[in-house]
Amino acid sequence: MKKATFESVTATIPAGEVVYAIGDIHGRVDLLHELLTLIEQDAAAVGKARKTLIFLGDYVDRGPDSRGVVELLSTRLPDEFDAHFLIGNHEQFLLDFLDDPTWLDVWLRNGGEPTLLSYGVDVGGLERQGAEPGAWREAFREAIPERHLHFLRNLELQYQIGDYVFVHAGVRPGVPLDEQRRADLLWIRHEFLRSQEPFGKIVVHGHTPEREPVMRSNRIGIDTGAVFTGCLTALRLESGTRTFLQVAS
Numbered sequence: 001m002k003k004a005t006f007e008s009v010t011a012t013i014p015a016g017e018v019v020y021a022i023g024d025i026h027g028r029v030d031l032l033h034e035l036l037t038l039i040e041q042d043a044a045a046v047g048k049a050r051k052t053l054i055f056l057g058d059y060v061d062r063g064p065d066s067r068g069v070v071e072l073l074s075t076r077l078p079d080e081f082d083a084h085f086l087i088g089n090h091e092q093f094l095l096d097f098l099d100d101p102t103w104l105d106v107w108l109r110n111g112g113e114p115t116l117l118s119y120g121v122d123v124g125g126l127e128r129q130g131a132e133p134g135a136w137r138e139a140f141r142e143a144i145p146e147r148h149l150h151f152l153r154n155l156e157l158q159y160q161i162g163d164y165v166f167v168h169a170g171v172r173p174g175v176p177l178d179e180q181r182r183a184d185l186l187w188i189r190h191e192f193l194r195s196q197e198p199f200g201k202i203v204v205h206g207h208t209p210e211r212e213p214v215m216r217s218n219r220i221g222i223d224t225g226a227v228f229t230g231c232l233t234a235l236r237l238e239s240g241t242r243t244f245l246q247v248a249s
């Protein structure tokens with residue numbers, strides 16, 4: 001584990017609150033578990049402050065245990081935190097496939113197979129049978145617990161606190177935060193990442209992996225590519241301070 005403290009800035013969150021935002025997990029329940037332990041240790045030292053966890057989405061796909069990540073997030077978070085769960089484009093793939101099985105190929109090309117395997121779906125058998133997408137959907141519907149579906153269908157698009165807004169991918173420059181399109185919040189990259197204009201609040205986001213967290217005047221990216229690099233990052237905000245908490249394997 002490593003813990004890197006950063007800096008004091010003019011952007012703030014309200015007094016009496018501590019916020020932890022957690023980047024893209026992608027099935028790495030092992031790293032999520034370690035990071036939550038680190039956050040709990042940190043939070044134990046801050047006393048009576050209101051403690052909030054904000055998860056930036058992409059809980060599933062690519063990594064080995066998407067089922068375990070959804071289970072942990074939906075049932076086993078520590079009691080002392082309020083929690084907000086944002087939707088990532090990978091949760092959208094999963095939901096699109098359940099609504100319309102012709103999304104199967106798109107989902108599989110984007111790391112859906114380990115998700116199906118984590119839920120116990122017989123992917124090899126379906127492939128050998130040359131099963132239609134509808135049969136894959138039926139197998140997944142039978143495998144995924146109802147409470148996981150409820151969790152995945154009730155994720156938030158954005159969350160705001162103090163001078164910060166939290167989203168999965170980013171925001172479209174020039175569009176007010178309350179008028180952002182769902183597709184941009186889930187998918188945007190270059191127009192957002194390149195923009196140097198203020199967005200109204202500091203945008204904390206995931207979606208585009210970098211070796212280290214990225215801090216700009218208008219945004220903070222905390223997707224450190226857990227599934228590729230073994231590094232999962234949380235941003236801790238308290239009044240005018242920013243700290244990164246990280247675990248690495």
Ligand SMILES: [Mn+2]
Binds near residue numbers: 058088089186206208
């Ligand atoms: Mn993403």
